[in-house]
Amino acid sequence: MTLKKLYRLLIYLGILSITIGIIDRFTGNNAPEQIYPGKSITIIVPFKPGGGSDRIARAVNAFTEEVFGREFIFQYKTGGGGHLGVGYLAQSRADGYTVATYNTPDLALGPLTGAAQYELNDLRIIGQIAFDPNVFAAQADTHYADMKGFLDDARKRPGKLRLGIAQPKGGTHLATLAMLHQESIDVSVVLFAGGSELATAVLGEQVDVGISGLAPFLGSIDRVRFLGVAGKLKHPRIPNTKTMNEQGIPMNSGTGRVFLAPTGISETRLEILRKGLSAICANESFITEMQTSGNDPIWTDGKRIEAELAAFSERAKLMIEKYEM
Amino acid sequence: MQQLLSGFSDILNFQTILVMCLAITGGIVVGTLPGLSSVMAISLMLPIAYGFGPVIGLSMLGAIYTAALYGGANSAILLNTPGTPSSLPTAFDGFPLTKKGKADRALYAALFASVIGGLFGTFILIAAFEPLANLSLKFGPPEFFGLACLGLCAVAAISEGQVLRGLLSAFIGLLLSLVGQDPVSGDVRFTFGIYPLISGIEIIPALLGLFSLSQAMNILELKSSHIAHYRAEPGVLALIARRIGVAWFTLLRSSIIGSIVGILPGAGGAIASIISYNEARRSSKDPSQFGHGAIEGVLASEAANNAQVSSSLVPMMGLGIPGNVNAAVIMGALMSFGIQPGMGLLTNSSDIAYAFMASLIVANILLLGIGIYMVKLTARVLLIPNTYLGPSVIALCIVGAYAASYDIYGVWVMFGMGVLGFAMLKLKIPIGPMALGLVLGPIAEKGLGQSLQMAESETSLIHFAMSRPISLGLFALCVFTLFGAIYVERKTRHAKAFAKGIDND
Known part of the structure; x- marks a missing residue:
């Protein structure tokens, strides 16, 4: 390519970009407020x-x-x-x-x-x-009827039960730590990357109870027992599960x-x-x-x-x- | 069976087959181009799948997934640039074959092995996805730690003759895998104030840099005009078919390994293909051939790689929990069609579930037909002069690295790793172990961290370890793998000494 051709190419490119700029100006961000978007x-x-x-x-x-x-x-x-x-x-x-x-x-x-x-x-x-409230879930054949039952057992056997939490340093983690502290409960906390991983761990009994949103459990809902809903209201999908507040454990997380x-x-x-x-x-x-x-x-x-x-x-x-x- | 047959009748029509053929062709192209991944392909096609409705849409996504994972073998064989972690071991023997001018052997071997593995994995999925999904639940953090360790032992085992260099390389990979958020505590570490590093050294840009960019630089440095001499070999199809007849056991074993590892959520294809490659090498009559162009190496890696395509859908279909990103995208499509994957799948939407599984069988058969034709085209990459090939690969690297995270940060990672990879090439340090270290590091670390958290509820660590038989079994296999490697090394050395002795006579 000769130098002359290169210059010509550069000029073409320049004209092209200016044209695009002008079109963008009239169609883009500076469009008058009343026609937003x-x-x-x-x-x-x-x-x-x-x-x-x-x-x-x-x-x-x-x-x-x-x-x-x-x-x-x-x-x-x-x-x-x-x-x-x-x-x-x-x-x-x-x-x-x-x-x-x-x-x-x-x-x-x-x-x-x-x-x-x-x-x-x-x-x-x-x-x-x-807003998806968090739920506490365990395998269907767990001997806990609700979260109150789990926490009572945890009080009797400090450190012996495993509680899985989805997403380290996330909102669920913080809210659960706060609840455990408030109820003076000592359990072994196991952290999982996300809801899917936690649901797998709950179903595979790697943990006694786990907390995350409800969505990851929807595919295996018959194999899970929900021990509590951490929201203000009951979850419409699992209407028989009591909220944490109803069980006398104040907690609101989701x-x-x-x-x-x-x-x-x-x-x-x-x-x-x-x-x-x-x-x-x-x-x-x-x-x-x-x-x-x-x-x-x-x-x-x-x-x-x-x-x-x-x-x-x-x-x-x-x-x-x-x-x- | 009845339902499976009706599944076939749902998809065996002109429109569905046409869409699947296009999907497979596109999938092979995407898989072959370094930097474009199966995840990207199926995510991009997702809106189109929605438009087609469930049966055609899902058949299309399954076909792309199958074809793209096979396609990864092409670039691994022809350019020594595996685009996905799972086709890494394919390059170990595939590229040496290319250099010997026998690229078509490797390409056809990869195709046949992929189809056989893919069919095996799909049969497993159809036969027993519900019970297998339950089986996958037996794998908790200690088992994943064991599995990742087994993968790392296999890395050490394959670095024959240069064990120290292989270990050094794997160690660098593990170190780099520590960058970013701690997978267990969520703490941010080793980011040196560079914010995007919070998500770690991303695998796809890193692989692109380590293999593709470094290889492109290498290509441009070569004095020869082409990567390798290539001329289509007559009768190669029959030759490979015969080799497959001989190596049926390798294929079967690799398909089983691929299927088992595929079922485990989050384990990933790299573990499957590396373990399967190492097993093939260990049990081979002539392990010294591995790494220098053994067809069995390509067969083992690719059969395992594609066996995990269908089996990786097991936890998604059986439990509604996706085991990898590809499965997550397909699950997203299912849910958008109003189908909830999981326990109720076969009761509530069995027609679509069976049509989808039948489509995976059809996809593998179509892959064979289309693949045979496309091998002839893909091999022509070798006819491109290096002066064009090198820059094209670099351009693809940049596009792929950007598209992996939709951020320029990926391009920087690719560039940095490319320079590192090139330096390692010059220092004759193998790159494969490093890439595997990078892939397996987070799995091992998370497994160990969570295991330690779990062990807190036990009286002692030993007590906890003894209560996990599968994990103990995996660690026994680790020991077995390492001793196996020493045995193989001795066998090779003896064989060499013996050959030398004959020469001297």
Whole structure:
């Protein structure tokens, strides 16, 4: 290639990029506020495709065209228990065209345990579309009728029983340590990477009792006995299992499925996103779709979740120190 | 049986077979290209599968999974660049065969072994996925620790003649596997303030760097114009078919090992193929051939690799708990079709479950047909001059490393590991053990950490260890493997000395 040809190529490339830039300017981020969203919104899923978070985001996406005029563009940013993708969102442009899905309370815990690089303040919460309370589960032929029975036995034989917890340093871990401390229980805690691993350990009797969300147990629900629900209300899928509060053991722990945007997003756009997502949550076919994968969608506005998380973050700081998590 | 036959009748129609043929062709291409993995292929095709409906959609995903794992053998054989951990041992003998100008032998051997292993694994899945899923539950943390140790012992065993270098390499791999979050406590360590390292040295970019990038640099450095001399060998199909007849026991054993390891959630294909490769070598009449172009080495590795495709679906179908990422994606598809995998699968959705399993058999048969044709094409990679091949491999490495985590960080990992791999090539330190150390390290560490947590509830560690017979059995196999290696080494040395003696006479 001669030098002349190279120059010509460079000039062509220059013209091309300027044209693209101009087109982008008129169609892109500087579009007037009233037509937001004027282009597709990118959603960051901080876990692998096909996982629980991805399925929820895909279920939401089936209705985004109705609400926002366009479908989401999916982007997977995996690693660090999801904190990597959320950190990436925190650094994205706050123009309302990049959002993410993640879980509470891990969103608040990551910055405290050092697993995350972002701060809670870097993010705005659009809203929570579902909340899965954690459940305590044991093999079906366990001799414990409920968690009270397990804890009573643990008091009699300190350190002799094994309690499995899904996700080290996550919300479940912290809430369970707090409960054990409050009830003065000494058990051998075994930590598992995630719900699937924990469910395998419970079914294989590697641990006496395990705590995680309900979803991993759905495929073998007849072989499991649920000893308690760590939520405020009973779980609709296992209506006969008492909540921990009903058993006299105060505990409230679970996973909130939230949608996030970077801090700095204009209040108008945030409001549009909130309205749109809450409309999807109220859609009958969306609810049915979500229920097939074990989620019961209930919309909670981001403002409320933001306030709850800020308060939780303060409490969690002290708890992490106290329980040396 | 009735249900299986009706499963076949559900999928044996023009549309489904056409989709599966396309899926297999695409799967082979994706598997063959260094850097593009089966997970990526099936995740990308997921939205399309949703559009097809359950039977065609699942047949398509199963076909891609089967074909992509086979395809990994092609790049391992032709370029010495295994794209997935499970095709690592395929390169040990496949690439030496290529260098000898016998690439088609290795390619056909890999194809036949993959199909045989794949069919074996699928029959296991159909015959007994429910009881086998229960069996997989017997494997707790101590057993996984034992299994990972067995894999590491096999690494030491195959580094024949250069045991110290092999161990050094495996040790570097284990050290690198410690970077990131502690798999048990969740503590962050050895990230040196580089935040993305929190998720550790990712396997796919690392393998790309270690094998593909270093090999590309090596290719560009070569004085010869091509990687290896290649001319299609006449009658090679018949030759390989005969070899398979002779090596039926190796294939059977490898398929069994692949199926057993495949069933265990989280164990991964690398353990299956390395143990199976080592067993083939140990029991071979002439172990010295291994590592220098033994067809049996390719057969053993690939049969085990593809046997674990179907068997890795066992825990997902039997318990609703996915054993690896591929199974997780397929499970996601099942759930999106409103099917809950697990205990109720055969009662509630037996038609779709059987159609899916029947499609895996059909996929393997189609793979054989399409594969025979595609081998002729893939072998032509060797006709590409090095000046084009090297840069193309580098470009694929960058794309693959980025796509593995959708982050530029993957490219940096790939680059760093590439330089390390190249340095190791120059220092004549084998790279394979290091890659296996990197893959097996986290499994071993997590198994050990969780075992120690479990042991706290026992009176003593010894008491705990004695209560786990499977784990004890695995450790016995570790000892057996190491002694086996010493035996093989002696046998080879004697054979060499003997040959020398004859020469001197």
